[in-house]
Amino acid sequence: VASPPKDMGTLTAFVRAVIARYGDRVVGFETWNEPTFPWSGASRWDSAFASSQGNNYPFFSGTPAELAQMQMASKAGCGNKIAFSPAFVDAWKQGNDQIPRFFAGFPSGDPKPFVDAFAFHNYDYSKTPATAVDVIDGYRAILKMYGMGSVDIWDNESGAEAGGVFYAGDPQAPISISRWAHIHALKGVKALVLYGHLAKPGRVSYLGDPVGNQ
Secondary structure (H helix, E strand, O other), rough: OOOOOOOHHHHHHHHHHHHHHHHOOOOOOOOEEOOOOOOOOOOOHHHHHHHHHHOOOOOOOHHHHHHHHHHHHHHHOOOOOOOOEEEEEOOOOOOHHHHHHHOOOOOOOEEEEEEEOOOOOOOOOOOOOOOHHHHHHHHHHHHHHHOOOOOOOEEEEEEEOHOEEOOOOOOOOOOOOHHHHHHHHOOOOOEEEEEEOOOOOOOEEEEEOOOOOO
16 A cells, blocks of 8 residues: 655655756656545545455555645755645545645645645546646636645646547547647646556557557
8 A cells, every 4th residue: 555654754865865866857756646535534545445445545545644744854855856746636626625635734734835836647538638727727726725826737647548548540649639738838837748658458548659658
């Protein structure tokens, strides 16, 4: 199960060591990949619930407070690099409590000193690239509620998933990629990182080149 470190100082030391080794190749650190807090009202996931879901464990098993502690530890080691927030996914709608719970986990109740930029991941599940508009606007609305409306936002992982995957020679691929890029630029998103990946055996999803899957 993906868990937070026992010693937050170890995380700070790791961040500093990576920067010392790789220097200008490091843009920043994204604190966690797609954390999801339990929707049952509990502070953390438990093994019994995961078992009831077919052992489909979440990407993060810690509490909102632990994730906030990780954010502070990462920021402490970043120096002049960007301390990205954890990259949330599908958490942009009003009423979704994932980001508010993360923000509430900071002892001061104020995440601003520890978040240099807000990171999110966005996937198109239906070959409808315009949905990115609602996603970006939704995240900005949440940030504005916490006095973070001017914080840079980065889409650090984006592409096609589930019902929206592309296949070799799919004419929709260049259309969607072009529209994602234009929408993100017009909406002032700092960066868009397209993520190509292999799906199930015999079912390869593409973002462009069918050889390199890039």
